[in-house]
Amino acid sequence: MPELPEVETTRQGVAPHCEGQTITEVTVRDGRLRWPVPDDLPERLQGQVVRSVERRAKYLLLQLDTGTVIVHLGMSGSLRVITDQSPAMKHDHVELQLANGRLLRFNDPRRFGCWLWAERPDQHPLLRDLGPEPLSEVFNGPWLHRQSRNKQTPVKSFIMDNHVVVGVGNIYANEALFKAGIHPRRKAGRISLDRYHLLAQAIRETLAAAILMGGTTLRDFVNSDGKPGYFAQSLLVYGRGGEACWECGRALKEIRMNNRSTVYCTRCQR
Incomplete structure (x- = not known):
């Protein structure tokens, strides 16, 4: 999608x-x-x-x-x-x-x-309850920290919730959590403000880089000019399960969360 x-x-x-x-x-x-x-x-x-x-x-x-x-x-x-x-x-x-x-x-x-x-x-019902745009000034570490208090949901599911922040789909959630060094299954309510600062910045950087490169090459997507995006060439973890982590060299682990592929490094992400 x-x-x-x-x-x-x-x-x-x-x-x-x-x-x-x-x-x-x-x-x-x-x-x-x-x-x-x-x-x-x-x-x-x-x-x-x-x-x-x-x-x-x-x-x-x-x-x-x-x-x-x-x-x-x-x-x-x-x-x-x-x-x-x-x-x-x-x-x-x-x-x-x-x-x-x-x-x-x-x-x-x-x-x-x-x-x-x-x-x-x-x-409109499709738009009125959406969270902030991830590249806006409203979205930051303190926002994520406030929204996450007392939540037991895994942080990956938390940042993919459009009521929390819009547009962080599966691919970019994997990438941002790796950049922030956060395990995707860690409970959202157990993450500190400092780590949410890192995660918010990682989300912004990941999405901005993907936009600059034209998006990610997906099976059913082409850009308005008919050409595919090229961000897939820069993916750090998504789609790389079993391959070596580019930070520590350990094999990346791939699991299923909410029927979505989730790839992370067992050493770099805590």
Whole structure:
């Protein structure tokens, strides 16, 4: 599933082509996504100007004068700018024709994504209870420490909770915990403020580096220009179970937590 860096990479890729452009036509070829595309979405969008393309957690927000389109890529979705008028493919479900002649095309083979409408996106059920953005000033060690008090949940699950902080998916949780030297099974409520300072910084650095490199290469994800991300080449632990730790040389251990692959170093992470 595309994680925050992949979604941010998509935002950066499509925004320059869409912002300031009038939507001249809306085509919904198959509205049977995770939540049905509203029947009146084409009517709401046609003639509107895309004021900005923003991101909240893993959601892309197309800001218009009368409201906001909430887009989620789901497990296999991609959002691309089409400049050559190439014909739609089998799983191209939603398409916006822009005044500059370009198309914003949404492809989603598994149909777990969404295109929804909200007049007040901050009050929408998908967005209103989300935690802070990991690259914002609000997110820091003291925030994590306060949120973790008396929690018995493993710290890996804790930082993947979108009510605590958004966008720390499985890959980046593995990487950040390794950088901070924290065992993924350690109880969140038993971690000190000093160690949460390290973890918050590790989360920020990991996500920022992934965004800079274009995200992580995942089986079902391509960027808006059709090219895969390259952060996978820099992964320290994820996907490397049984290989040597690059810090101490001991074999990395791989386990399952909440049906997710979890890789860590038994010597470096405590």
